[in-house]
Amino acid sequence: MKICHAFLGVSILFFLSSCVTVSYLGDSYDTTSEVKIYYDVNKINQEYEIMGQALGTGGGNFDLIKNKLVERAKKEGANAILISGLGSETSSVSNENQIKASFIKYI
Numbered sequence: 253m254k255i256c257h258a259f260l261g262v263s264i265l266f267f268l269s270s271c272v273t274v275s276y277l278g279d280s281y282d283t284t285s286e287v288k289i290y291y292d293v294n295k296i297n298q299e300y301e302i303m304g305q306a307l308g309t310g311g312g313n314f315d316l317i318k319n320k321l322v323e324r325a326k327k328e329g330a331n332a333i334l335i336s337g338l339g340s341e342t343s344s345v346s347n348e349n350q351i352k353a354s355f356i357k358y359i
Contacts, residue, residue, distance in 0.1 A: 271310055272317050274324040278304010278355060281329025287322050288332040290356075296332070299359040303330060308351040314338065317351045330355035 281303070290296055306324060308317040318335075325333050337352040 272308060272312055272320045273310065274306055274308045274320050276304055276306045276324055276328060276355070278302075278306075278328070279357075281357060284326050284329055284331060287325045287330055289318070289322070290332055290334045293334060296334070296356070300332070300356045301359060302334075302354045303357040304328065304355045306333075306353045306355055308353070309348050311346055311348055314349055314351060317349060321351060321353055325355050328355055329357065331358045332356040 306321055308321045308324075310317050310320070321333055332355075334354040334356055335351060336354060337350075339350045339352070341348050341350065
């Protein structure tokens with residue numbers, strides 16, 4: 253019985269640490285179907301405005317967080333995402349990765 257409880261506890265901890273959340277503050281437009289990702293502002297060859305800022309956080313890998321940021325950007329009507337930083341926070345319970353990004357709307 254103790255093994256079952258230990259397995260359940262580890263499973264719940266793994267599930268909670270792998271959840272990804274995206275916080276967004278900014279303007280919203282009609283949804284878009286395609287979002288381009290930039291890592292360098294100098295690579296953006298179109299006129300644009302920063303429509304908002306986002307923070308993706310989760311226990312998964314950075315690709316999982318990036319995918320959730322893209323989903324949210326589409327929902328908010330962004331044409332592109334500019335990744336501005338990576339980080340991680342470690343506590344006694346979990347390790348969470350973070351991606352900071354700006355959502356971009358082409359003019």
